[in-house]
Amino acid sequence: MTTRAKLTVYSALATALATLCLLPLVTSGGWYLHACLLVALSAAAGAGLRRLPLPRWLVPAGQLLVLVYALMLGFAGSAMTAGVLPGPRALDAVGTLLDRGLQDIQEYAIPAPATPGLRLILVGSVALVAVVVDAVAVTFRKAALAGLPLLALYSVGTGLADKDSRAWLWFLFAAFGYLLLLLAEGQDRLSRWGRVFHGGARGESGGRLSHNGHRIGSLALATALVLPLFLGQWELDLFGNRTGNGTGTGGSGSGVTTLDPLVTLAAKLSRPSGEEMLTYTMSGDNAGSTYLRTGALDEFDGTEWKLSPKDVTGNPRALPTPEGLAPTVTADPVATAFTVTDRMDSGWLPMPYPATEADPPGSWKYEGSTRTLIGDGKQTTRGLRYEVTSLDVRPTAAQLRTAGQVPEAIAKRYLTLPGDFPQAVATIATDVTRGRTTGYDKAVALQTWFTRTGGFTYSTDVGNGTGNDAILTFLENKKGFCVHYASTMAAMARALGIPARVALGFTPGQGLGGKSFKVTDREYHAWPELYFQGTGWLRFEPTPTRGSTPDYSDPVAAPSTAPTQQPTSAAPSAGAVPSASASSSCDSRQRQLGDCADQEKAALKAQGQRSWWLSWQALAMLAGGLALIALLIAPMVWRAWVRRRRLGTAGRRRPGADPRTDLTDQQVLAAWEELVDSAWDLGIPPDDSRTPRSAARRIAEAGELDAAATAAAGRVALATERVLYAPAGRGAPALAPDVRTAREGLLASARRAGRARALLLPPSSARLWWRATDRVDDARDAVRGRLSRAGAALTGPFRRARARLRGGRNGSTDRPE
Numbered sequence: 001m002t003t004r005a006k007l008t009v010y011s012a013l014a015t016a017l018a019t020l021c022l023l024p025l026v027t028s029g030g031w032y033l034h035a036c037l038l039v040a041l042s043a044a045a046g047a048g049l050r051r052l053p054l055p056r057w058l059v060p061a062g063q064l065l066v067l068v069y070a071l072m073l074g075f076a077g078s079a080m081t082a083g084v085l086p087g088p089r090a091l092d093a094v095g096t097l098l099d100r101g102l103q104d105i106q107e108y109a110i111p112a113p114a115t116p117g118l119r120l121i122l123v124g125s126v127a128l129v130a131v132v133v134d135a136v137a138v139t140f141r142k143a144a145l146a147g148l149p150l151l152a153l154y155s156v157g158t159g160l161a162d163k164d165s166r167a168w169l170w171f172l173f174a175a176f177g178y179l180l181l182l183l184a185e186g187q188d189r190l191s192r193w194g195r196v197f198h199g200g201a202r203g204e205s206g207g208r209l210s211h212n213g214h215r216i217g218s219l220a221l222a223t224a225l226v227l228p229l230f231l232g233q234w235e236l237d238l239f240g241n242r243t244g245n246g247t248g249t250g251g252s253g254s255g256v257t258t259l260d261p262l263v264t265l266a267a268k269l270s271r272p273s274g275e276e277m278l279t280y281t282m283s284g285d286n287a288g289s290t291y292l293r294t295g296a297l298d299e300f301d302g303t304e305w306k307l308s309p310k311d312v313t314g315n316p317r318a319l320p321t322p323e324g325l326a327p328t329v330t331a332d333p334v335a336t337a338f339t340v341t342d343r344m345d346s347g348w349l350p351m352p353y354p355a356t357e358a359d360p361p362g363s364w365k366y367e368g369s370t371r372t373l374i375g376d377g378k379q380t381t382r383g384l385r386y387e388v389t390s391l392d393v394r395p396t397a398a399q400l401r402t403a404g405q406v407p408e409a410i411a412k413r414y415l416t417l418p419g420d421f422p423q424a425v426a427t428i429a430t431d432v433t434r435g436r437t438t439g440y441d442k443a444v445a446l447q448t449w450f451t452r453t454g455g456f457t458y459s460t461d462v463g464n465g466t467g468n469d470a471i472l473t474f475l476e477n478k479k480g481f482c483v484h485y486a487s488t489m490a491a492m493a494r495a496l497g498i499p500a501r502v503a504l505g506f507t508p509g510q511g512l513g514g515k516s517f518k519v520t521d522r523e524y525h526a527w528p529e530l531y532f533q534g535t536g537w538l539r540f541e542p543t544p545t546r547g548s549t550p551d552y553s554d555p556v557a558a559p560s561t562a563p564t565q566q567p568t569s570a571a572p573s574a575g576a577v578p579s580a581s582a583s584s585s586c587d588s589r590q591r592q593l594g595d596c597a598d599q600e601k602a603a604l605k606a607q608g609q610r611s612w613w614l615s616w617q618a619l620a621m622l623a624g625g626l627a628l629i630a631l632l633i634a635p636m637v638w639r640a641w642v643r644r645r646r647l648g649t650a651g652r653r654r655p656g657a658d659p660r661t662d663l664t665d666q667q668v669l670a671a672w673e674e675l676v677d678s679a680w681d682l683g684i685p686p687d688d689s690r691t692p693r694s695a696a697r698r699i700a701e702a703g704e705l706d707a708a709a710t711a712a713a714g715r716v717a718l719a720t721e722r723v724l725y726a727p728a729g730r731g732a733p734a735l736a737p738d739v740r741t742a743r744e745g746l747l748a749s750a751r752r753a754g755r756a757r758a759l760l761l762p763p764s765s766a767r768l769w770w771r772a773t774d775r776v777d778d779a780r781d782a783v784r785g786r787l788s789r790a791g792a793a794l795t796g797p798f799r800r801a802r803a804r805l806r807g808g809r810n811g812s813t814d815r816p817e
Contacts, residue, residue, distance in 0.1 A: 004138060005047070006184045011137040011146065012043035014177030015130045018150045021157030021170035022122060028114040035126040037625055038070055042130040044628065046138060060135035067127045075120050094120070105461070129153050143185035147178050277344040277519045278381075280509065282352075284334035284392050287515040289548045291539060293505040294348040296370040296529060300494070302418030303467040305487050305502045312365035312374060315358070319371065322354040322391065324410070324536035329399060331391040340384045343521075347375035350505060350519075352390035353529075354536065360386035369413075370501075395535040395552050400440035404533035406499055414499035414531060417491065422468050428475060429492035439498045443530050443540060444553055446489050446496075450542035451549070454478065456485075458545045485543040486526040499531035503539060507547040635765035639681070646674040647736040665723045671735035672720040675713060677764035678743040679703060682750045685763070692717035692724070699742075709745025712738035 016036050023029050045066040049059045072086050076093035080086055101117025112118060129149050137146035154174045282290060299308040325331060336352060349360060354371055361384065363376035375381070406415075432449045433442040450456055456478045463470065466487040474484045486502045493500035507525045509517030525547060529537045541549045676686045679699045687695060696717035700710040715738050747755055757763075 004050070007138045007141075007143065007181070008043050008047050008134065010177070010180045010184045011134045011143075012039050012130065014146070014150060014174075014181050015039050015126065015133050015153075017177035018129075018153045018174040019126050019157075020173050021154050022126070025157065025160055026112050026114045026118060026122070031114055031119045031122050034074065034119070035123045038067055038123060038127040039130040040625065041070055042067055042127060043134055046131075046134045050139065056139050059139045060131050063131045063134065064128075067131065071120070071124055071127070074123075075116065126153070137181055137185070141185070143181050146181060150174060150178055274520050274522060275343050276341050277506070277521055277523075278338055278340040278350065279512070279516065279518050280336050280338045281514075281516045282334060282336040283515065284332060286334075286392050287517070288508055288511065289550070290334075290352050290392070291503075291505055291507060291525070291527070291547070292350040292509075292519065293353040293372075293503055294346065294350050295372045295504050297502040297504070298370065298414060300417065300487075300491060302420050305466050305490070307370075310367045310369065312367050315360075315364045315366050315373060317359040318357050319355055319366070320368065322356075322371070322393075322536045324407075324531060324533050325354070325391075325393065326534040329535050330394045332394075334390050334392050336388050336390065338384070338386050338388065340381045342382055345380045345382045347380055349373040349375075349381060349386075351388045353503070353539070354393070355388050355390045357389040358386065360384060393535060393538070395532075395538070397440070397552065397554075399534060400532050400538075400552060401438045403439065403535065406531065406533055410499050410531055414501055415494050415497065417494050418468070420468060421491070421495070422472055425468075425471055425475065425488075425492060426495040429495050432492075433496060439496070439530075440532060442496050443493060443498060446492055447540050447542050447549070447553055450485055450489060451544045456480075456544055458543065482526045482543040482546055486528045489540065489542045490528040490530075493528065493530055501529050501537075503527050503529045633760075635762055635768065636760055638768050639677075639762045639765055642677075643674060646670040647739060668719045668723045668735065671716055671739050675699070675716050675739050675742055677762075677767070678739070679746060680764045681758035681762040682746045682754055684746075692720040699746075703746045704749040705742065705745040709742045712741040712745075716742070 016039050019032065019035055019039075023032060042063050045063045046059055049062045054062075069086060072080060072090045072094055073084070075097055076090045077084075079089040079093040081089075097117050097120050099117075101115070101119075101121040104112065104115050104117050105121070129152070132149040133146045136149070137143040154170065158170060280292070284290075295307065297305040297307050299306050333356070334352065338350065340350075349358070349364065349372070351358060351373070358373060360373065362379045364373045364379060365376050366373055429446070432454075433445045436442045436445050458481060459479045460481045462477070462480050462484070463473075464483060466483060470484070471488050471491060474480045474488055490500040490502050504526050506519050506523040509519035509523060512518055525543075527539050527541055527543070527547065529539050531537050538552065539550060540553055541547045672692060676695070676699075679702075680686055682703065684699055684702045687698065690698065693714070696713040699705070700713055703709075705713065716735050719733075719735060747758075750758070
């Protein structure tokens with residue numbers, strides 16, 4: 001196999017191996033084989049185009065055209081003219097499918113169902129990377145730079161599938177493919193340095209260089225896999241992996257700081273994996289609507305919401321009475337038992353709010369203003385089991401409307417806005433709450449505007465800022481995720497004179513039966529907490545299609561202990577475009593949480609959309625791929641069959657024949673042909689101008705045969721000369737062992753590349769082409785002869801009649817008068 005062919009194969013293999021990291025993104029892996037077929041098609045197209053006298057830049061352009069056609073055939077075949085010809089309808093169909101895929105990316109969580117739009121995006125992206133890798137590594141001979149598109153592909157896959165437990169395996173596959181690519185290029189460069197580096201017959205120098213390269217590559221790969229196990233993780237937030245010593249390690253008065261938790265939350269919301277964070281069992285009637293809170297951000301400086309510097313104390317176990325809660329408000333105690341998995345390594349303890357008693361194992365500190373427990377030093381929640389007692393606070397609308405004056409300490413801390421806070425935001429808040437006279441009614445008006453009447457839509461495909469500019473952009477575009485809704489409503493509430501902060505944690509988990517629930521990384525959430533004297537801090541839910549609205553936020557609802565388990569139903573905005581690939585019976589929240597896979601399949605089946613594998617275009621493409629593979633291996637299979645037939649004939653004895661003269665002339669010639677073709681496959685082409693003995697000497701010299709192999713080739717040549725020049729009737733001993741001995745000698749002296757070429761692409765397979773063309777010529781001559789005879793048979797009577805008429809006319813003219 002030539003170096004360029006090897007680079008082509010390895011570049012396709014490297015792309016296919018790097019693509020494995022995208023498998024966790026969707027629930028079905030059927031698209032991967034489709035992508036691999038297009039990668040192989042790209043490699044084959046590039047190999048064919050490079051054989052033509054074209055500028056190098058035209059090769060990737062041609063590959064792109066081939067792949068665009070293949071994508072149109074696979075995804076929009078029904079819109080193509082006659083099913084195979086591209087046209088405007090096919091382009092429109094692909095564009096529509098691409099738009100649906102982009103919508104599905106916004107709607108579905110990871111792993112998402114393999115909708116046609118998502119399959120098109122995945123397969124098309126992999127095909128594009130395959131073209132880039134092939135162009136860089138093979139067409140322009142820069143294999144090292146081909147690692148950049150492979151790295152981009154790997155980074156996207158592992159970045160979206162955050163904390164995938166198989167990430168190390170995807171890295172191993174991707175790195176192995178890249179090392180193969182570098183190995184092929186290194187061998188090519190080594191071969192150009194000359195014989196001093198190539199080595200002699202044993203390849204001393206070249207062998208040492210090759211083995212050293214293998215060792216370095218293996219050592220680098222092993223180091224990349226093992227080194228992260230000994231490195232610390234450096235992150236600190238209210239949810240995930242703890243890093244550094246963000247909490248104080250002293251006693252009373254120790255400080256607590258944090259990195260930007262909203263940025264971390266936004267990153268987690270944009271690429272949820274569905275991994276289980278914790279499970280809990282809760283008493284009480286509102287278990288299905290209780291949020292789990294990890295902390296709260298109380299300071300807004302116009303750039304971001306953040307946690308102001310706090311003092312922490314030792315965990316008192318029995319926590320102080322909740323701030324601002326009057327004994328006249330219904331507040332029933334609730335017990336909750338938690339079990340945290342190893343996936344959640346947080347320094348902040350998830351608890352229902354307000355917690356009244358918590359004593360988790362380990363070393364924990366208490367922060368009083370936000371009522372949170374923070375790990376001391378390296379203490380985290382990983383694998384923790386603990387119990388928490390909290391209060392289920394259920395105020396009535398009347399109690400909230402008659403809330404007392406906000407204490408000065410609360411107002412000073414939680415009504416502060418930056419000096420450059422946009423007046424436009426305050427004006428919008430005033431307009432939305434116009435006609436409301438109480439803080440409670442204004443809070444409900446804001447929540448209703450965000451979730452129902454304001455035309456807002458949920459989307460993670462936006463920036464994650466929470467400052468003044470981000471709030472203005474969010475209010476203008478009316479599109480964002482929970483971070484935007486929570487931070488904007490909290491800021492607007494402060495502008496209206498309602499103390500507010502941004503809480504972080506989890507929405508209610510997924511039911512496991514009874515009052516047990518499972519929380520995954522899909523339940524990460526942010527929401528505003530507003531303060532009302534007499535009830536304390538209460539949560540509101542402004543994010544449409546996420547979480548659940550508390551009973552007290554509905555001003556016309558009677559007080560009830562029944563849980564509010566249904567999510568908010570936001571009216572769709574005028575500009576919202578429903579996903580054509582989503583089931584109509586699956587609401588937006590279910591789609592966002594990734595719970596629509598079964599309904600999606602049923603909807604697609606009901607609409608009559610067929611799977612990619614059932615389309616005749618796909619079957620035709622698969623058949624074409626199999627035919628291409630069969631064409632590529634045909635020379636190898638044919639050569640093995642011919643060798644077996646020739647040597648079997650040359651080794652068989654006729655019944656009753658003399659063992660010393662047991663071969664016919666045809667059997668001897670078959671053995672000679674096999675010897676000549678074996679040498680041809682290993683780089684010694686036949687020379688028909690030589691006698692058999694002269695040809696055998698040439699094969700022995702060029703192939704560097706040893707004495708035994710040279711003698712074996714000589715015996716075959718001598719037997720052939722006897723057949724060609726001696727009188728008929730003389731036989732020869734069985735020649736198959738001699739042919740095998742000579743061929744083994746040729747293989748032993750050949751290089752590895754030569755042996756591979758002799759196996760996969762034997763030059764002697766040209767005889768198959770010659771025979772095919774000869775048969776075509778014979779068939780064409782036979783057809784011509786038959787057509788000529790048939791024509792003569794059809795026109796014969798007319799010619800004879802014409803001749804008779806002509807003869808009759810001539811006879812009447814010559815007759816004497």
